[in-house]
Amino acid sequence: MVKNVAALEICSDKVKFAVGYSSNNKTNLLYYSEKELPSGSLYQGDIKNEEAVSKVLKTLTSFDDEALRLKVDTDEISLLLPALGFEVYRTNKTTNVVSTESIINELDINNVMSLVKKEAIPSGNLVVDIIPDFFMTSSGECFTNPPLQKHSASISIEAQIHTLPGRVITSYQRTAQAADFRVRRSIVSPFCVSELIKTNASYPESYLLLDMGESLSTLSLVGKGCLYGSVLFALGGKKLSETLATSLGLTLLDAEALKKKYGYNLRKRSFSTPLMVKEKSFPKEQVSQEKINLSIAGYFRNFDGMLVNAIESLGKKAGPNAVSSLPIIYTGGASSLYGIEELLKMGLPNSKFIHFVPDVIGGRDPAMSNILGAIATSGEYHGTLEDHYHGVSALTREKGDEE
Secondary structure (H helix, E strand, O other): OOOOEEEEEEOOOEEEEEEEEEEOOEEEEEEEEEEEOOOOOEEOOEEOOHHHHHHHHHHHOEEEEOOOOEEEEOOEEEEEEOOOOOEEEEEEEEEEOOOOOOEOOHHHHHHHHHHHHOOOOOOOOEEEEEEEEEEEEOOOOEEOOOOOOOEOOEEEEEEEEEEEOHHHHHHHHHHHHHOOOEEEEEEEHHHHHHHHHHOOOOOOOOEEEEEEOOOOEEEEEEEOOEEEEEEEEOOOHHHHHHHHHHHHOOOHHHHHHHHHHHOOOOOOOOOOOOOEEEOOOOOOEEEOHHHHHHHHHHHHHHHHHHHHHHHHHHHHHHOHHHHOOOOEEEEOHHHHOOOHHHHHHHHOOOOOEEEOOOOOOOOOOHHHHHHHHHHHHHHOOOOOHHHHHHOOHHHHOOOOOOO
16 A cells, blocks of 8 residues: 655745655655745744744645545654755664574664664764665675564664754754644755655766755755765845846846746847836836846856855865766756756856756646655655654565555
8 A cells, every 4th residue: 555645845935745655666746735934934944933834834734635535634744854054974883683583673673773873973963864775684685675584693784874953953843843743754855856866767876966945055965876965055046036126126026027937048139129117217217138137147156156165065075076077966946947057057167967857747846856855755765763763664665565
């Protein structure tokens, strides 16, 4: 039986809620809803008004769709967290098998996962998620999923530990819990996107992942399908709209509309058509594509500079040779701007850019990459912390099997 997963993402300007399932390496979306947040609820990823956000979240706690024959109690969710202060560590732990017959059971998996969870984090961060690379028996045999019922004197785990500052984890979980959601799993957003990308074999295994949001952009290093680290900078689609509004003398609403409709367009015309006339100006002043292009290009000179700095920052952690030749996969709501690749290439002319749009029916929107990725992570065992809390009875499934 396929298990539906409810996922919640709290963004700078809205909350997103989705229900779906993953089966045979394919993500399926059953339900999606988003609600606007009051202005100032978040600032650069930090929740500034938990009460206001919780009030909006309460409107999402349950739904009953007769047309889909879908009734979901959404008090148990996967909660997406921003990569603010995100650090990844690797570890390996070993514990003896408790069974006198030397047969691995659920208690042994709990024990070795508990050793990883208790690992001291150098940065002072807290553990968000544990992502096993493999489990290994005393004979050296390796398994992606826990090797339950296998004969072995010991069980070892090689794993990645995803960590965040405690204030980030606490704030997001507290806000969701105040709306009567029960957070079964917390996941860092770039990991979700990397797992969704992994379901499509046409994308490379190693790349830089650029998630272009409304207020924040996140650059992450993914090597051989594993997330190694992220860097954030405070530029996104909303800042671009504000730049257009200021430079063209428009309202933010008009600037947003022009951005979405026309974008960055360098096609030459024999005449210049006014796209908008500012009625209150005297004499009347026209807004043309050329003026929009100049404003957008000016914004992206700053954006590209921040992107280059982020790449250099990741290079210092992983080594410059590890990132310099990697393609850049870009996604997120702000990545839908017309002409975006030309703009990104202004700062990185030698880089290969790949636009990622989820191949999910009802979800072919790069703004939904994070939340669809949270559903994608449910398709196979990842050793998440809720397994330690709630038991590992579901760990016997094989990759691709339905629950």
